[in-house]
Amino acid sequence: MDLLVGEPWSQATIEANAAGFASPPREALDSAAITFFEGVFATKVLEFVHDIQRTISSSSAREALLVREGSASQAEVDRCFPALPGSHLQMSSPALEFSKMLCHLIGLDPQLAPQLGRLRRNLLKLLGVREFALEAQFVNPCNSFVLPDVVCEFCGHCRDVDTCRDADWSCECCETPYDKEALEYLLVSTLLRRGRRFHAQDLQCTTCKSVQSSPFAAECERCSAPFELRLPQHDLGSWLGTFGSLAAHHGMAWLQEALDWLSP
Numbered sequence: 001m002d003l004l005v006g007e008p009w010s011q012a013t014i015e016a017n018a019a020g021f022a023s024p025p026r027e028a029l030d031s032a033a034i035t036f037f038e039g040v041f042a043t044k045v046l047e048f049v050h051d052i053q054r055t056i057s058s059s060s061a062r063e064a065l066l067v068r069e070g071s072a073s074q075a076e077v078d079r080c081f082p083a084l085p086g087s088h089l090q091m092s093s094p095a096l097e098f099s100k101m102l103c104h105l106i107g108l109d110p111q112l113a114p115q116l117g118r119l120r121r122n123l124l125k126l127l128g129v130r131e132f133a134l135e136a137q138f139v140n141p142c143n144s145f146v147l148p149d150v151v152c153e154f155c156g157h158c159r160d161v162d163t164c165r166d167a168d169w170s171c172e173c174c175e176t177p178y179d180k181e182a183l184e185y186l187l188v189s190t191l192l193r194r195g196r197r198f199h200a201q202d203l204q205c206t207t208c209k210s211v212q213s214s215p216f217a218a219e220c221e222r223c224s225a226p227f228e229l230r231l232p233q234h235d236l237g238s239w240l241g242t243f244g245s246l247a248a249h250h251g252m253a254w255l256q257e258a259l260d261w262l263s264p
Helices: 007-018 026-055 061-069 074-079 094-106 110-127 180-199 233-250 253-262
Strands: 146-151 158-162 203-205 227-229
Touching: 007 026, 026 094, 026 110, 094 110, 146 180, 180 233, 180 253, 233 253
Parallel strands: none
Antiparallel strands: 146 158, 203 227
16 A cells, blocks of 8 residues: 555656646646546555455454453454553444545545545445444544643643643653653643532523523423533543543553542
């Protein structure tokens, strides 16, 4: 697959140079990309996905459970997707996940939309997945949690750190690693603050969004609709899952203790 990178643009540049131009026009690039996509790329992708499906087996829900419990064999661990910071999806098929990610990236080029639609349908048909099924829709497999204004203790450079998606927790300027205990303190403080905000929140009407005025009122006084949490329960579950993956991956015992205290 890596041998195909840059092929349409290289060919368009060669043709432009032969015609006496320093660089190809945009129309020539778009035409070359579409021709390359339909003539070479789509076929290679189908072959590559078929090879993945044939050589790399999918993992089962039972194997994923054993891995989370720590009782899985090495073979079962190797078959399952790794649990990384921010992981929140139950993925089982490497071929399907590769296809969804690749189609999502190709979709960044609007010129290839018609060709991408055909390729996606062919890939899903190859994998035996319905086109509009939930498992066929791309969802970013990694949640994001950004710690703002993290200051390097060595050079004083300040930047935001995405604790889930930034693999290297170090300064961009001097490359000095950040203090892991200091980052854990910020994570624990943030988690406890969000927990207090969730437990101290008001209830609001599901229809008119007015805030519950009396703790004994079961329905809204204005429209008689029921009350609901202003911060939904699934938001808390998402926070706990993200922080839990960070605690497990980086061995943060203090953060895990705070999670155990907040978990319902």
